Each structure stands twice: as C-alpha cells, then as structure tokens.
Amino acid sequence: MRKITLSNGKTVEVECLSCAITSGEIEPDGGVIVETEYFHAHQDVAYPIEGLVILASKLHLTSPHA
Template sequence: MRKITLSNGETVEVECLSFALTSGVVEPDGGVVIETEHFYAHQDVAYPIIFILGWFQDMNGCIFGRSVESVRPVLLHAKNEMNDKENVEEVMEAINILTEELNK
C-alpha cells in the first residue's frame, strides 16, 4: 500500500490509485466528468489541471515533444503554487462546465 497526498490535501492509502479512482474507493474533486463503456475521465487528483493547461499555453507548447518527464516542473508548480482556494474554485467550475458539455 502507498500513501498518496491528493491536491486537496487529503492523504489516501491505496495499492493502485487508478483502480481506487475507477472503482469509486477514491472520489476525485468534482466527481467523474464522464464515464462510458470505453472511457473514464476525472479531474487529476494530484494536480489542479486547469492551471497546467494555462501554463502550457503561456509556454506556447514548447515543452511538448520532449519526454513526459519534461512536464514534471509544470505539474509541481501547479500543485505547490496554484493550489489555493480561488484557483481550486476555478478548477471546480471548469469541471462542472466540462461535465455538463460532455454529458449532453
């Protein structure tokens, strides 16, 4: 079992975070965005993803095309510097909008 701290500060102890999410043991902030027979989407539980996307836009995508590890600084910045109440509210609003649109 591994202890994992989520972006909301909650610590969970799970063997596999992906399994815990898809089986409902761990509930992502904002819930499931959409789930179909072949697709499952939720807010990233470790990083406030809406800000990552904005940061990528500011970078003009220049970090894409390198290894996956090249996005780690962006993820850590979002988790450590952009995880305040105001930003979390924006993330939750974005989740709600996306969930509504995808489930029409």
C-alpha cells in the same frame, strides 16, 4: 500500498490510484467528467491543473504493451 496526498490535502493509501478512482473508492474533487464501460475521465486528484483530464482504463494494466 502507496501513500498519496491528494490536492484537497487528504492522504490515501492505495495499491493503484487509478483503480481506486474508477471503482469509486476515491471521488475526484471535480467529480466524474464521463464514464463508459471501459474508461473513466476525471481531473487529476493530485495536481488539479485546469484543462488537464485523466483518461483511466477500468481494466488494470501494468504495462502499455500488455
């Protein structure tokens, strides 16, 4: 488990931050931008930079070469 401090000051302990967000365990402050069967787009929960969008796969990948 990893401890991560979110931009709202809340600290969470998760195995995988992307998995926690795509499963709904953690709700991004700005909400979900768009969600499909395979992907989830949201603002970064740790560093909310204007215009920066995170596109997370709903399938847990350990490597881009998997």
